Every structure is written in structure tokens, then in C-alpha cells.
Amino acid sequence: MAAEQDAEGRAAARPLLTDLYQATMALGYWRAGRAQDQAEFELFFRRCPFGGAFALAAGLRDCVRFLRTFRLRDADVQFLASVLPPDTDPAFFEHLRALDCSGVTVRALPEGSLAFPGAAAASVGATPGGAAAGNAAPLPGQLCQMLAPAAGQGPTVDLAASVETWLERVCAHLGLGVQEPHRGERAAFVAYALAFPRAFQGLLDTYSVRRSGLPNFLAVALALEGLGYQAVGVRLDSGDLLQQAQEIRGVFRTVAAQFRVPWLESVPITVSNSIDEEELARLAQKGSEVNGIGIGTSVVTCPRQPSLGCVYKLVSVGGQPRMKLTEDPEKQTLPGSKAAFRLLGSNGSLLMDVLQLAEEPPPQAGQELRVWPRGAQESCTVRPAHVEPLLRLWVQQGQLCEPLPSLAESRAFAQLSLSRLSPAHRRLEQPELYQVALSEKLQALVDKLSASSPRESPMVGAA
Helix, strand or coil: CHHHHHHHHHHCCCCCCCCHHHHHHHHHHHHHCCCCCCEEEEEEECCCHHHCCCEECCCHHHHHHHHHCCCCCHHHHHHHHHHCCCCCCHHHHHHHHHCCCCCEEEEECCCCCEECCCCCCEEEEECECECCCCCCCCCHHHHHHHCCCCCCCCCCCCHHHHHHHHHHHHHHHHCCCCCCCCHHHHHHHHHHHHHCCCCCEEECCCCCHHHHHHHHHHHHHHHHHCCCCCCCEEEECCCCHHHHHHHHHHHHHHHHHHCCCHHHHHCCEEECCCCCHHHHHHHCCCCCCCCEECCCHHHHCCCCCCCCCEEEEEEEECCEECCCCCCCHHHCCCCCCEEEEEEECCCCCEEEEEEEECCCCCCCCCCCEEEEECCCCCCEEECCCEEEECCEEEEECCEECCCCCCHHHHHHHHHHHHHCCCHHHHCCCCCCCCCEEEEHHHHHHHHHHHHCCCCCCCCCCCC
């Protein structure tokens, strides 16, 4: 057994094969006192590769190997200490050394399963005492939701109160109602500023750049300026990046003049969001007002072999559902811990996949079911001849629940999965899209959270 684990460890990806973003988020959770919250994340994708209608689940063995062997070595911790703020509490690094995945639970599609856009491919949960990690790629930043909380080390004054005062002045200058900027986003900005007062940067497009992200950032930046700190920049990750950067620069100039804060005029603006060569040339033109460009997927992969673009989002904290609300409907997430089922006709043909809340009873073969197809304005009914559960439990409390299939078994299952697809879904040009639907209860929860005021509902949050 020891020899087997050693072999797994040598083959597994190292925990620091990730972004610095994950390490800063880890420290942010620690300083915000949110490290012991039980949490659940979902992994899914929004579009199929190659313009197709389906994908095949793969990589489960690598995921499990990563989880079972996860451990930050002394060299890893020393490296993190060299890139994180120098005033970071040494106790934070001691907890990093003790992290493992003994509290992690993973539910995922079996290797070789058909996977469709918008449907959960995997779910990762963790309870206090363990570590929450990503199940498709190393995401050690999420581990620190399970760390013991520590006191913040940023400004000791009531930054939140100062921010609210500045918000009124900023909104008056921008012609906005003080209730328009999203309170949850502002709280996140304040928490980040407290954790990293010398490196405060705001992502402006979570809800609305003009009506929320920008005024919230300005209020926090101006409050920090009164304490002797300067914000280091803003980032945009959706929409017309060039136009938004130009508009934001104009606002920075007028606000800098209005409140006599000259440095605000030149706050760096960074943009990202699958930027390719054409968009890069557009953003680099004279007068774009863009100071930094995040280059990633579209540049380092062949356009004819694009990446899948997976999404890993928070759906539950402490048993309470969470969803991301945004003006971009495509980026809105589905709240709560969920189960997924594949409905089939009497001849074995695929009818649709259904997502529902975990506490709902599963669909039954032969019984009529009312569902809400994604993107549809009305519900419909379906009577499946067969029902297959999709997400299987592979890891519970850090322990493997059943043997992983061999490569030959996974390949055979993949061939079987493909054989069940209709020709309309398999064609290379303009394939028919496979239908994914929500249960009535899940749709009702989405409607409730979408309609409720984010300032009043504790169940709404961006991830």
C-alpha cells in the first residue's frame, strides 16, 4: 500500500501548479475569518469544444490521485511566503503545512460519460477539519475555506464606515442612487482591502461596471487613500473591453479632479477574457487606455483545438445556497447542492438531462415530470421510460469509495455513451443542441434569488 501511494504521489500534479490568484484567495479567506465555513463548489462548462453538442468526461483518476496525495511541502510553503505580503501571520503558513484532503467529498460523472453544457460535471464539498480542493485541476486556493480563522492584519480603523461615507459622495458625482452599487460586492472589496491594503485591485464586472463595480471600487479606493494606501488597479473580464476601459479612464479623471486625488487618474486598467490576436491588436492601439492585458486560453492553444473553458463556482456555504447574479445571463450560476439525472426514452434514446436540488426525490421511470429547459420561458412535461443518476460518489471524507475503472473500461464506456447519441447530436456541422432542464423546485429557487434584493437576501452571493 505504501509503495502504491508513493507511486501515486510521484505521478500526481503538485499543489502549486496553479495561479498566484489561488494563494491570495487562500490568505483572503483566512484573514476574513471564513476558513471554517463548510462549502460546496461545482464544475461545469458553458460551451462544447469544436462547435459540437457534447463532450466526454475524463480525468477522474488524475483528480483522485491529486486529492489523495495532496500535501504542501516545506519548499511549497516557503515559496508562498516569498510571494505573499511580508506581514502575513506565520500561523497561516503553519496551517498550510498541515492541510490535507481528509474532509473532501467528490461526486462526478463516471469516466467516459457524455457531458453537456450547463449541467454539473462534478461537485466538490468539504467540511471543517478537511480541505476543499478542485477536482479537475489543482486549485489549492480553495483549501483555505477549511483553515482556522485569524484576525485581519489590514487597517485597524472602521474601513467599512469610511467606505459608506465615500460612496455617497461618489454616487452623487456619478449621478447614481446610493442604493444602486451592490452591497455584497462592496463588502467583498472591503474584505480584500483589509487583507491586502497595499495591493487592492477591483474586478469591476461582477454585476454592473457602471452602476456597481466602479462606484464600489472608487469608494473603497478613496477610503484607503485616507489611510495612506493607493489602490493598484482595476480589471475587466467581460463585455466590450476597449470601450469600457476608455469610459473608466474618463471617470477616473473626473473623480481625481473632483476629490483632489491626482494619482487616481492613472490607476492601471487590466483586461482579460479569452483575448485572441485580433482583440489584442485592438486593445493595444493608441488611446485604448488599457494598461495590462491578461493573455491566456486563445493565445496558448490552437484555435482549431480550443480549450473547454470549465467553470468552478461556489453553490453553497454552510448549507445555504449561493448563486452569482450578473447582467450577463450566461455567467449566472445555479444555486444549491444538486443532483443530476439523464432521462431516456423506451428505445434507450436520450431525452434530456435534469438538474434538481439534492433534497428532492429522484425522477421515476414512467411518471410524468414537469421541468424547465434552460433558456426557455415556459415549463414542459416529460415521461421518461428510464432514469439514470449521473453524479456518482467517488471520494468521501478524503477516502476512495469504489475502485476507479481501468483505461480499457473507461474506453468501452465512452464508446457505449457515444453510441446512444442521435445522429443529429453527432454531426460535425451545426449539431442539434442537447437539452438540459431544471426541476420546478430548482427553477423556483433561481427565480426567488434573482428577484430578491441582493442587499436584503443573505442567500445571494457572487463566486
